[in-house]
Amino acid sequence: MLHSIDGAIFSDARSSILYLNDFKFTEIERFYAITNSDKNRIRGWQDYKLDFTNFYCVSGSFNIGYVNATVALEKDSKLISFLTLTLQSSKRR
Numbered sequence: 001m002l003h004s005i006d007g008a009i010f011s012d013a014r015s016s017i018l019y020l021n022d023f024k025f026t027e028i029e030r031f032y033a034i035t036n037s038d039k040n041r042i043r044g045w046q047d048y049k050l051d052f053t054n055f056y057c058v059s060g061s062f063n064i065g066y067v068n069a070t071v072a073l074e075k076d077s078k079l080i081s082f083l084t085l086t087l088q089s090s091k092r093r
Contacts, residue, residue, distance in 0.1 A: 020056070027052070029086045034079045036072035044069040051090060054082040 007020040034043065044065075055064060060077025062070050070079060083090075 027084045028082045029084055031080055031082045034081065036077050039072050039075045039077070042069050042071050051083050051085040056080040
């Protein structure tokens with residue numbers, strides 16, 4: 001099931017800060033930052049039935065597939081995926 005967590009931006013003369021205060025990292029084991037080389041390129045992942053994945057779109061836009069793939073809808077879109085399985089656990093499956 002997909003759901004969204006709203007974030008916000010605070011800005012002043014020094015900088016802008018993007019934050020997601022309602023996102024909890026309690027079970028996150030690792031993360032990946034993905035920059036697609038082109039739009040409409042499909043990127044899939046394994047262990048989707050065992051791992052709970054959270055996504056944060058840094059820039060651009062993505063279509064998050066129901067089962068196991070993302071598609072960048074704009075060139076140079078950036079996505080961070082947060083995963084609940086350790087790398088070692090995911091390799092054992």
